[in-house]
Amino acid sequence: MTGDMSDSVQTARQVAEPVLREAVARLDPLTARVAGYHLGWNDAEGRPVRTGGKSLRLTLAVLSARAAGADARRGATAAAAVELVHAFSLLHDDIMDDDRTRRHRPTAWVVFGRSAAILAGDALLVLAMDLLLGHGTRGAVGAARCLSAATQRLIAGQAADLDFEHRQDVGVEECRQMAADKTGALLSCACAIGALSVEAPQPLVTALAAYGAELGMAFQLSDDLLGIWGDPRTTGKPALSDLRARKKTLPAVAALTSDTVAGRRLAELLASSGPLSEADLHEAAQLIDQAGGRAWAEKQAQHHLDASERILGGTPMPADVRAEFSDIARFITSRDH
Amino acid sequence: MTGDMSDSVQTARQVAEPVLREAVARLDPLTARVAGYHLGWNDAEGRPVRTGGKSLRLTLAVLSARAAGADARRGATAAAAVELVHAFSLLHDDIMDDDRTRRHRPTAWVVFGRSAAILAGDALLVLAMDLLLGHGTRGAVGAARCLSAATQRLIAGQAADLDFEHRQDVGVEECRQMAADKTGALLSCACAIGALSVEAPQPLVTALAAYGAELGMAFQLSDDLLGIWGDPRTTGKPALSDLRARKKTLPAVAALTSDTVAGRRLAELLASSGPLSEADLHEAAQLIDQAGGRAWAEKQAQHHLDASERILGGTPMPADVRAEFSDIARFITSRDH
Numbered sequence: 001m002t003g004d005m006s007d008s009v010q011t012a013r014q015v016a017e018p019v020l021r022e023a024v025a026r027l028d029p030l031t032a033r034v035a036g037y038h039l040g041w042n043d044a045e046g047r048p049v050r051t052g053g054k055s056l057r058l059t060l061a062v063l064s065a066r067a068a069g070a071d072a073r074r075g076a077t078a079a080a081a082v083e084l085v086h087a088f089s090l091l092h093d094d095i096m097d098d099d100r101t102r103r104h105r106p107t108a109w110v111v112f113g114r115s116a117a118i119l120a121g122d123a124l125l126v127l128a129m130d131l132l133l134g135h136g137t138r139g140a141v142g143a144a145r146c147l148s149a150a151t152q153r154l155i156a157g158q159a160a161d162l163d164f165e166h167r168q169d170v171g172v173e174e175c176r177q178m179a180a181d182k183t184g185a186l187l188s189c190a191c192a193i194g195a196l197s198v199e200a201p202q203p204l205v206t207a208l209a210a211y212g213a214e215l216g217m218a219f220q221l222s223d224d225l226l227g228i229w230g231d232p233r234t235t236g237k238p239a240l241s242d243l244r245a246r247k248k249t250l251p252a253v254a255a256l257t258s259d260t261v262a263g264r265r266l267a268e269l270l271a272s273s274g275p276l277s278e279a280d281l282h283e284a285a286q287l288i289d290q291a292g293g294r295a296w297a298e299k300q301a302q303h304h305l306d307a308s309e310r311i312l313g314g315t316p317m318p319a320d321v322r323a324e325f326s327d328i329a330r331f332i333t334s335r336d337h
Numbered sequence: 338m339t340g341d342m343s344d345s346v347q348t349a350r351q352v353a354e355p356v357l358r359e360a361v362a363r364l365d366p367l368t369a370r371v372a373g374y375h376l377g378w379n380d381a382e383g384r385p386v387r388t389g390g391k392s393l394r395l396t397l398a399v400l401s402a403r404a405a406g407a408d409a410r411r412g413a414t415a416a417a418a419v420e421l422v423h424a425f426s427l428l429h430d431d432i433m434d435d436d437r438t439r440r441h442r443p444t445a446w447v448v449f450g451r452s453a454a455i456l457a458g459d460a461l462l463v464l465a466m467d468l469l470l471g472h473g474t475r476g477a478v479g480a481a482r483c484l485s486a487a488t489q490r491l492i493a494g495q496a497a498d499l500d501f502e503h504r505q506d507v508g509v510e511e512c513r514q515m516a517a518d519k520t521g522a523l524l525s526c527a528c529a530i531g532a533l534s535v536e537a538p539q540p541l542v543t544a545l546a547a548y549g550a551e552l553g554m555a556f557q558l559s560d561d562l563l564g565i566w567g568d569p570r571t572t573g574k575p576a577l578s579d580l581r582a583r584k585k586t587l588p589a590v591a592a593l594t595s596d597t598v599a600g601r602r603l604a605e606l607l608a609s610s611g612p613l614s615e616a617d618l619h620e621a622a623q624l625i626d627q628a629g630g631r632a633w634a635e636k637q638a639q640h641h642l643d644a645s646e647r648i649l650g651g652t653p654m655p656a657d658v659r660a661e662f663s664d665i666a667r668f669i670t671s672r673d674h
Contacts, residue, residue: 028493030500092459096452115433118455119496122429125459126488129466133482141478145470151463156365159456163367 008324009055012062015072016079020058023080023127034120038091038108051103056332057190058083060215063325064194064208067317075194077131078143082190084128085151089186091121093158097245103236125151132197143197150189157182164248168271175253176217183223184216191215191325207315214308215329221301222333224249225294228285240281246270250300252284255293262290305333345661346392349399352409353416357395360417360464371457375428375445388440393669394527395420400661401531401545404654412531414472415480419527421465422488426523428458430495434582440573462488469534480534487526494519501585505608512590513554520560521553528552528662544652551645552666558638559670561586562631565622577618583607587637589621592630599627642670 024035036042040052058079065075093099094107095114101107109117132144160178164170191212195205226235227242228251242249248256255263256270266287269280276284288294308329312322361372373379377389395416402412430436431444432451438444446454469481497515501507528549532542563572564579565588579586585593592600593607603624606617613621625631645666649659 027489028496030496031492088459092455096455114451115499116496118429118433119492119499121459122425122462123489123492123496125462126485126492129481129485130489133478133485136478136482141470141473144466144481145473148463148466148470152364152460152467155368155456155460155463159365159367159453159460162452162456 008063008328009059011072012059012079013055016058016062016076016083017055019076019080019131020083023084023131024124027123027127030116031120031123034108034112034116035087035124037111038117038120039087040103040105044111051105053103054332055083056328057086057186059328060187060190060212060325061194063321063328064191064196065198066194066321067208067315067325068195068198068200068204069318070194070198070200074198077135077140078193078197079190081128081131081143081147082186082193084124084131085147085154086186088121088124088128089151089154089158091117091124096158096162099237099241101236101238135197137197137199139197139199142199143193146189146193146196150185153181153185157185161247165246167248168267170248170253170256172250172253172257175248175250178248179217179220179250180213183220184213187216187219188212204315204317207311211308211311211315211325214304214311215332218301218304218308218329218333221250221297221304224251225297225301228252228288229294240285243281243284244276246276251288251293251297253293254296255288255291258291258293260291262287263293266291301333305329345400345665346396348409349396349416350392353395353399353413353420354392356413356417356468357420360421360468361461364460364464367453368457368460371445371449371453372424372461374448375454375457376424377440377442381448388442390440391669392420393665394423394523396665397524397527397549397662398531400658400665401528401533402535403531403658404545404652404662405532405535405537405541406655407531407535407537411535414468414477415530415534416527418465418468418480418484419523419530421461421468422484422491423523425458425461425465426488426491426495428454428461433495433499436574436578438573438575472534474534474536476534476536479536480530483526483530483533487522490518490522494522498584502583504585505604507585507590507593509587509590509594512585512587515585516554516557516587517550520557521550524553524556525549541652541654544648548645548648548652548662551641551648552669555638555641555645555666555670558587558634558641561588562634562638565589565625566631577622580618580621581613583613588625588630588634590630591633592625592628595628595630597628599624600630603628638670642666 024032027035033042033046037044041048043049061079061082062072062075066072091108094102095109095117099107100110108120128147129144132140132147157178161182164178188209192205192209195208227249228240232239256267266284269284309326312325361369364372370379370383374381378385380386398416398419399409399412403409428445431439432446432454436444437447445457465484466481469477469484494515498519501515525546529542529546532545564586565577569576593604603621606621646663649662
């Protein structure tokens with residue numbers, strides 16, 4: 001256990017990226033260029049570049065197949081499919097959230113326009129299903145069902161997230177549910193889908209799904225914390241963009257519902273009309289900290305990380321696979337992922 | 338043969354609408370309201386209304402199951418799934434095309450905002466797949482593959498359609514391909530998917546798919562003609578909206594490539610910068626007629642309708658089902674559908 005995820009990522013990319021690239025190449029050329037830009041494979045003109053993301057879901061899905069004792073290659077299609085759904089959701093979310101920067105580059109809709117980005121998202125979503133259904137095995141159909149159920153939850157989570165922006169009375173529980181839907185469901189599916197696609201025994205699939213759900217919550221909490229106190233040079237997103245959009249992230253909601261002076265002042269600030277100034281945003285971040293939202297979120301993230309480790313420890317799988325899962329968990333909940 | 342499609346539509350709605358409504362009711366409440374509004378089931382506040390579309394794809398899919406000798410009910414899930422994909426595509430197309438009116442009502446994005454409409458489209462697309470995969474039979478998986486392939490073509494067709502708006506050199510052949518992708522693919526799938534889902538013999542499925550592809554072209558050509566010379570009170574869309582958006586519809590492209598004085602004047606008009614005036618739009622419609630685009634499209638529509646009738650006549654199926662297919666074909670290519 002090196003606290004590093006580079007070997008797992010490399011293996012996963014080696015086996016699954018060709019499947020992913022071949023699938024995207026089947027799209028019409030206009031849509032393929034938008035998708036390739038969003039995936040970090042080409043620039044706006046279609047020239048090859050390499051600025052991709054961390055391939056987290058791809059890596060987890062390949063590990064999932066390996067957890068069932070299968071060769072990494074047998075998880076490649078499922079891994080590509082889950083990564084496609086993730087790419088779809090980011091493409092559409094960036095439009096809905098009006099986000100102009102991702103991974104240090106302008107977002108796809110800024111470069112190609114909203115219509116092309118909506119369409120590319122649609123195409124990637126269908127491509128994910130196509131890929132699995134094209135395989136046609138019982139395992140692939142099970143994987144497709146897992147993925148479509150997770151995608152439905154992801155959409156419900158995004159709907160709640162957008163709704164929360166206009167509400168001042170969001171509770172911690174509904175916020176937790178939103179995060180479980182928006183982030184947990186697809187990570188849970190990623191951790192189970194490789195095993196599902198190689199027709200692993202149900203108890204293993206269930207344990208891996210539970211593992212992924214805990215990991216998902218730990219990841220979202222860490223991401224929320226980075227969104228407020230992370231370095232934009234590392235995160236690739238503008239500083240304090242969640243607060244700017246009045247997103248009801250978990251640390252913010254914990255602060256808002258804390259019944260403290262800082263929490264009430266934060267509520268006033270976020271309820272004000274008009275855009276928030278830079279000073280407002282920095283004050284909001286400070287108030288979340290003072291109201292205990294930061295400490296609470298750090299503790300919750302650790303709690304979910306511990307729960308994931310317990311599930312992992314109790315699930316029979318090859319030792320090297322368990323260690324790689326563990327490294328990934330540590331990496332994505334660290335301060336600078 | 339009554340030249341009427343009301344019996345087929347009623348049967349299809351009776352068996353498939355409950356499946357459709359139950360599926361949409363499973364969505365989160367926010368998304369379900371947007372979807373219900375778009376489907377004509379409720380108003381913006383969620384109160385029940387009844388302003389639905391013509392349920393064309395739903396009806397064809399139920400007939401498709403009946404063509405294979407199955408009870409209408411056995412085509413219900415496939416029918417609901419194909420109608421959901423159609424609803425998804427209209428939701429997203431209305432945003433991309435900036436269309437503000439559909440079926441005499443403001444479009445969903447005008448009422449609920451772009452984000453909610455994007456999300457509702459995504460949800461309906463996933464729901465279509467969910468529905469079929471939830472069934473899990475071999476027939477349902479075949480149906481899901483048919484539907485995902487058709488959706489991918491639909492997206493490619495919409496991408497081409499958007500691209501054509503900015504191009505002055507669109508040829509008749511690529512325009513025909515765009516229409517075959519954007520409209521033909523899903524109608525072809527609708528005509529085959531019921532038979533597929535009841536595991537009908539391959540030759541029947543293939544014949545029904547070919548029938549639907551011809552019907553799709555006839556329908557698109559009729560729709561293009563109505564978009565220029567139809568009565569907005571009947572079509573539910575603003576007059577001349579395709580020309581206003583500089584859409585390269587088949588009659589327009591036939592005129593543009595006609596090598597006539599009227600065709601060249603039309604090209605000048607459409608190449609001009611800035612919005613087209615009402616006078617411009619009426620002149621453009623006249624020029625398409627003078628350049629022969631209208632007569633050509635009418636002849637082409639008849640040609641595809643005849644081809645569909647020939648396929649229908651040569652395909653073994655219950656006589657009442659054949660008659661109902663035929664009535665639908667006549668209805669949707671008539672002047673006032």
